Amino acid sequence: MIELHRVSKVYDAGPQKFPALTDVSFRVDKGEYVVVTGATGAGKTTLLRLLYRDEVPSEGEVEVLGQSLAGLRRRQVQTLRRSIGVVFQDAKLLPGRTVYENIAFVLRVTGAPRREITARAFEALRAVGLSSRAQAYPAHLSQGEAQRAALARAIVRRQPLLVADEPTGKLDDAMAAEVLGIIQDIWTGGTTVILATHQARLAAALHRRTLVLERGRLVKDEG
Amino acid sequence: MFGFLLSEALRDLRRAGRVAVSAVMLITLSLGAAGAFWLLSMNLGRAVSEWRGHARIVVYLKREPPASEIAALVQRVQALPDVGSVRYVGKAEALAGLKRILGKDADVADQLPSNPLPASMEITPAGAATTPQGARILIERLAAVPEVEEVEGGLEWIERLADWQRLIAAIGLGVGAVLALAAILTVTTATTLVLHARRPETEIMRLVGAPELAIRLPLLLQGMIQGLLGALLALAALRIAHHFAAPWLEPLTNLTIGLPRLEFLTPPGMLTLLAAGAGLGALGGWLTRGRRGAW
Numbered sequence: 001m002i003e004l005h006r007v008s009k010v011y012d013a014g015p016q017k018f019p020a021l022t023d024v025s026f027r028v029d030k031g032e033y034v035v036v037t038g039a040t041g042a043g044k045t046t047l048l049r050l051l052y053r054d055e056v057p058s059e060g061e062v063e064v065l066g067q068s069l070a071g072l073r074r075r076q077v078q079t080l081r082r083s084i085g086v087v088f089q090d091a092k093l094l095p096g097r098t099v100y101e102n103i104a105f106v107l108r109v110t111g112a113p114r115r116e117i118t119a120r121a122f123e124a125l126r127a128v129g130l131s132s133r134a135q136a137y138p139a140h141l142s143q144g145e146a147q148r149a150a151l152a153r154a155i156v157r158r159q160p161l162l163v164a165d166e167p168t169g170k171l172d173d174a175m176a177a178e179v180l181g182i183i184q185d186i187w188t189g190g191t192t193v194i195l196a197t198h199q200a201r202l203a204a205a206l207h208r209r210t211l212v213l214e215r216g217r218l219v220k221d222e223g
Numbered sequence: 224m225f226g227f228l229l230s231e232a233l234r235d236l237r238r239a240g241r242v243a244v245s246a247v248m249l250i251t252l253s254l255g256a257a258g259a260f261w262l263l264s265m266n267l268g269r270a271v272s273e274w275r276g277h278a279r280i281v282v283y284l285k286r287e288p289p290a291s292e293i294a295a296l297v298q299r300v301q302a303l304p305d306v307g308s309v310r311y312v313g314k315a316e317a318l319a320g321l322k323r324i325l326g327k328d329a330d331v332a333d334q335l336p337s338n339p340l341p342a343s344m345e346i347t348p349a350g351a352a353t354t355p356q357g358a359r360i361l362i363e364r365l366a367a368v369p370e371v372e373e374v375e376g377g378l379e380w381i382e383r384l385a386d387w388q389r390l391i392a393a394i395g396l397g398v399g400a401v402l403a404l405a406a407i408l409t410v411t412t413a414t415t416l417v418l419h420a421r422r423p424e425t426e427i428m429r430l431v432g433a434p435e436l437a438i439r440l441p442l443l444l445q446g447m448i449q450g451l452l453g454a455l456l457a458l459a460a461l462r463i464a465h466h467f468a469a470p471w472l473e474p475l476t477n478l479t480i481g482l483p484r485l486e487f488l489t490p491p492g493m494l495t496l497l498a499a500g501a502g503l504g505a506l507g508g509w510l511t512r513g514r515r516g517a518w
Binding site: 047052073075079082083092095096105106108110 | 423427431434
């Protein structure tokens with residue numbers, strides 16, 4: 001499903017170079033739930049961005065969903081991204097649209113047949129327990145609800161891979177547990193999950209395979 | 224998906240607000256100016272072709288030839304290069320023509336002791352003689368015919384009219400082009416503002432793998448809508464101006480250049496103006512560049 005082979009990523013800022021990842025290698029099989037943890041700045045977000053090709057590695061090779069991401073053309077990147085659901089710490093909902101419209105937006109812009117849009121959007125909303133808030137605007141949602149809406153958007157295309165970057169970072173414990181429960185359900189449904197968090201306690205509580213990053217290096221792969 | 228992208232374009236247009244209105248007004252100005260010059264040039268063009276079709280060279284004869292010699296003379300002139308047709312006008316016919324022109328004062332002609340008008344031939348130029356240079360050569364040839372007293376006519380003034388027509392068309396094109404450039408820049412500015420406002424949408428679209436067309440088509444459509452609106456307003460303004468100005472100008476154009484009616488743009492002309500508006504707007508929308516992702 002996912003394979004990184006000796007991947008390094010260095011950001012150039014003029015004459016200075018900032019290594020974000022150094023010589024990282026690992027493999028994730030289909031249906032796995034993997035937690036990536038490490039302190040802020042350890043390279044978690046860079047690692048995830050490499051998976052949906054928002055970044056390209058400076059060295060090494062990244063393979064996602066059975067295809068190497070090196071030298072992908074624009075259309076191939078678009079096809080890859082349609083198979084990956086992404087959620088962030090910030091829900092990134094579109095403020096001028098209702099929850100339903102935010103979910104349907106993804107289907108519309110990726111050319112889903114019109115007759116399927118409503119059914120699939122509500123299916124995703126049901127999966128995150130947000131059907132009753134379909135007509136609410138993001139400004140009227142709690143942070144937990146907003147994150148659940150973002151999760152619904154991430155799975156509405158029934159993507160086989162879910163990448164979650166600090167999805168509970170802004171939530172209190174109760175809301176975080178709720179969101180993690182939904183992610184657990186999504187994983188149980190057969191979706192491969194990669195979840196990044198800086199909260200070591202939370203990572204430990206999940207009892208899943210955990211990749212620990214320190215200053216861009218993979219120092220532990222356990223579970 | 225097109226319906227959805229069109230609704231996105233309309234939503235963007237509302238977001239652009241005043242800048243979009245400025246863009247529409249500039250397109251209206253640009254196409255209005257170009258359209259006005261076009262109308263003027265088109266009507267002058269009609270006058271020019273009308274006059275070209277009726278251009279005559281009149282050859283006055285030293286004396287009226289006997290009836291038996293007229294046909295031979297006409298045939299001889301007809302045989303000259305670049306002569307289209309020849310019509311002989313005898314002294315009596317010339318006088319009758321004068322009386323027709325004098326109307327109720329025709330009696331004056333009857334007071335004359337003899338008919339002072341010369342016999343003549345009206346020549347319609349053809350081929351190279353329809354140009355001023357060719358007409359001059361034909362006049363020289365006609366003047367060399369022994370029976371000819373004087374040759375009158377020429378195409379210089381028609382060509383001067385044609386030069387004016389070309390000048391007006393060029394000025395219209397120039398003014399239109401400058402204003403069109405400003406309109407494109409304004410549409411681009413409006414679209415850039417929209418692009419900034421819709422960055423969250425664009426980010427999500429790129430993230431979920433929306434095709435590039437789905438990202439850029441609303442920008443293109445938004446520009447096209449602005450352009451079409453501008454062109455429609457320009458067309459309406461031109462129609463209203465023509466409706467009110469034509470009755471005032473027509474007596475003047477009839478008297479000066481023999482054009483009794485000032486025409487409005489033809490349906491293909493109006494469509495061209497609308498297409499130009501849509502094209503300008505679309506170009507402005509398309510020229511907008513946004514941030515691309517890692518691809």
